Amino acid sequence: MSRKDLGARRTSGAEVDDATATILHVDMDAFFVAVELLDRPELRGEPVIVGGAGGRGVVSSASYEARRFGVRSAMPMTRALQLCPNAVVIGGHMHKYREASERVMAIFRTITPLVEPLSIDEAFLDVSGATRLFGGPGEIGARIRERVVTETGLTCSVGAAATKFVAKLASGKCKPDGLLVVPEDDTIPFLHALPVGALWGVGEASEERLRSRGIRSVFDLAHTPKEALVRLVGRASGERLHDLAWGRDPRGVETERREKSVSHEQTFAVDEPDHAALEREIRAQADAVGARLRRAGLTARTVSIKLRWADFTTITRSKTLPEPTDLGRVLFRAAKELFDAAHDEGRPVRLIGVRAGELAEPGGSAALDLWGEAAGDEAWDAAERTVDRAVERFGPGVLRPASLLGRGERRDGREGLTERANSAGDAPAPKP
Structure with missing residues (x-):
């Protein structure tokens, strides 16, 4: 997902009462870097950047060690090296990322046929039909993490919730290499504790506009009259953000995904x-x-x-x-x-x-x-x-x-x- 401020990292155990959290979002951790380190294990624990090394190069992925210096994806490489001059820069190898992605997605499909890839390194899973075989969603999430690291050498973060939106927020909240289950009854408390910038569709400009009106958290936004939001960010965005702030997201997992x-x-x-x-x-x-x-x-x-x-x-x-x-x-x-x-x-x-x-x-x-x-x-x-x-x-x-x-x-x-x-x-x- 795009860079969002989700606050402090939070995880949960597989034993959480999670019968309603049947939508999983699985997101690989620093995927491009992690794949490269399979061939260069001596760089583990070092600041590593994958991207273009030329004057116009851009950061595609950064290890968590590099991120501590402020390096972020889509940042010009020159700026990234100013922030972290000791970083090791590796050029991208798309064929390796595709091969790793195929192996990971194949693992997902042994758990459930209801897999919706979002990109090369993340997917939604509907595990409502898999609980009889593999246990609750938390247990399934733990199983997926264990199998991914055992079979590929890579780590992933798993969020489980009753909706796609909250599951994706949960996987971001528990990164890296974590599991977070948000039962349906906990959805509103979980959402309302987040900063307003965590919501989909709130970019830098709209976040600044909302904050200028005292709307700093999802709780603040949820308790702002809908028409006031519409005046601030427009009809479509205002209504959508209001729904998300109250956990309303009717979308299901789509196994056939069409490019937009x-x-x-x-x-x-x-x-x-x-x-x-x-x-x-x-x-x-x-x-x-x-x-x-x-x-x-x-x-x-x-x-x-x-x-x-x-x-x-x-x-x-x-x-x-x-x-x-x-x-x-x-x-x-x-x-x-x-x-x-x-x-x-x-x-x-x-x-x-x-x-x-x-x-x-x-x-x-x-x-x-x-x-x-x-x-x-x-x-x-x-x-x-x-x-x-x-x-x-x-x-x-x-x-x-x-x-x-x-x-x-x-x-x-x-x-x-x-x-x-x-x-x-x-x-x-x-x-x-």
Whole structure:
């Protein structure tokens, strides 16, 4: 989960009266670092950081020893090494994390078929049907922790509660390598003792806004009139936060999880001022996003771009498409339109990204457009699927649009073909 202030660490034993706490959230501890230390056990107990070591490197994961110095995920590596100059930096190895994740998830599925992976290193489990075989939720949580460390050498933290939201808070509260069971009757006391920033959807800005009105704890928020919350943070957020503060979360464990978006982004080694070069990067990202949509059998209805300038100012812009698509060409047209409207010519760009949202399985029939830009999309669809087959057989880069030929030949450090894929299971996204 994202970095939240949950107060002092708290654990419980497996013997807690927990018949109602049948939703488990299992979260691996400092997962990327822990996997790397399997091959480098001599670094145990040392401050270790996994991430990019270059000037634009970002922390993906930090050992708990490094975190004591203030190192956090998503922090620029230069800042992390200022805080902890003796840290050992290790580059990420995604294939190792995927293999470890598969082994861990397989353990979960021997306990219950109701497993909902949230990312490469965390999942929800519904163990209501497993209690006859394995005992209460607390005993099951203890069993999972024991098996994970025995069979993989990794540790995990387990939260058990009556709802997904509280189970996830519980796993964060007992980190690292802990177990915390929150029976249903204890849900409100558990929640109301937490700082308001623990609630999902309360970021730095909204937390500051709430605190300025004297709302410092979940108890304070729960006892604030709903309409007052709505005036502070908006209708949707106000109503959702009020429900969460009273433990209301009707969501069940979903074994088939659909991605909400697919995206790629690139942080340049040197800030890129050239509009044409940035446009080529957008084209490459749009093609990569389209290919991933086709592999997943999904289409997208919205396209967004993300721009971060040299001064770290960041904006996003979005557009709804006339028809859902999985074509890179269509995604690029929309992304280019957004980029042209948002980019200040000559202003150096630090990061650029393309995201496809409102995903769904293809269905229905597209509107017929004989004269507009979409008239050639049917032929382009066949072309992109031909590229998919060629890439599958011969590897990336074997075919690409003419506008992208020659990429990678520059020597100024700016070029980089959309190496960061942002979707569960793809790239080592920063983790707490």
